[in-house]
Amino acid sequence: MWCDNSDVSLAEQSTPIPSKLTAAEAIRSMLDERDRLGYEANPQQAEEFRPWEDVAAWPDD
Amino acid sequence: MRHNRSMPRATIIPQLAYPDVTAAADWLCTTFGFTVRLRIANHRAQLNVGDGAIVVMEQRPGQRPFAHSLMIRVEDANAHHARSVQAGLRILSPPTDYPYGERQYTVEDFAGHSWTFSQSIADVDPLDWGGEPGEL
Numbered sequence: 001m002w003c004d005n006s007d008v009s010l011a012e013q014s015t016p017i018p019s020k021l022t023a024a025e026a027i028r029s030m031l032d033e034r035d036r037l038g039y040e041a042n043p044q045q046a047e048e049f050r051p052w053e054d055v056a057a058w059p060d061d
Numbered sequence: 062m063r064h065n066r067s068m069p070r071a072t073i074i075p076q077l078a079y080p081d082v083t084a085a086a087d088w089l090c091t092t093f094g095f096t097v098r099l100r101i102a103n104h105r106a107q108l109n110v111g112d113g114a115i116v117v118m119e120q121r122p123g124q125r126p127f128a129h130s131l132m133i134r135v136e137d138a139n140a141h142h143a144r145s146v147q148a149g150l151r152i153l154s155p156p157t158d159y160p161y162g163e164r165q166y167t168v169e170d171f172a173g174h175s176w177t178f179s180q181s182i183a184d185v186d187p188l189d190w191g192g193e194p195g196e197l
Contacts, residue, residue: 023160023191024102028119030159031105035121038153038167038175 062134065181066197067161067190069098069107069114074132076177078120082106086117097195099187109196130167130175138164138180158182160190 064070079085086106089095095115098107104119120128135141138156145152145168153167153175162185167177187194 019191023189024104025191027101027160027190028104032121034154034157034167 062136063181063184065162065184066194067099067185067187067192068134068163068179068181069109071113072134074114074116074134076116076118076130076132078118078128080120082117082119089115089117098197099195100193102191130177132165132177132179135178135180138166138178141178141180142166142168161185161187161192 062072077085082105083100083103086097086100086108089108090097093110095108095110098109098114100106106117108115108117116132142152142156145166150171151169153169154165156164156166158164162181162183163179164182165177165179167175169175187197
């Protein structure tokens, strides 16, 4: 029968199956948390941007 | 060194941050001739560069522009970590096991550069943790 409402099929329908994307997002959360803690321990200082700003500045006409 | 399909074979793996990982990986492959080794959703990608590799990672708010770090594969992450601690360095994250088969810790050197040291602890198929293999 193509429309089978057996317990097995209902159980399969109600069980969430981890997707590739979910697993990859879990990795993201893990690594983001690691980075966040690292950056909290080592916050960026405003002075660090200055060399970049000097190089990136357009010359005056 | 132990082989892990989820990790490039190279000892030194530069990690470069971009606002859009997918666009950056595409650009690097098209322009510089790199190939995709592995994609991790839209937040990380490993690219083959000759016999080496780089990692393109998502740039996070608060990071300086063009943030970068280096990942180094080692035989023993714990021993390496102990050495860094003994040297009085700032540990940004302690040795931790990750589902992709690596034990990693991150440390800041005397000049503020970030280094991640990584020990392969298992040979893990990227498909097992949601990676999308390219040219492994």
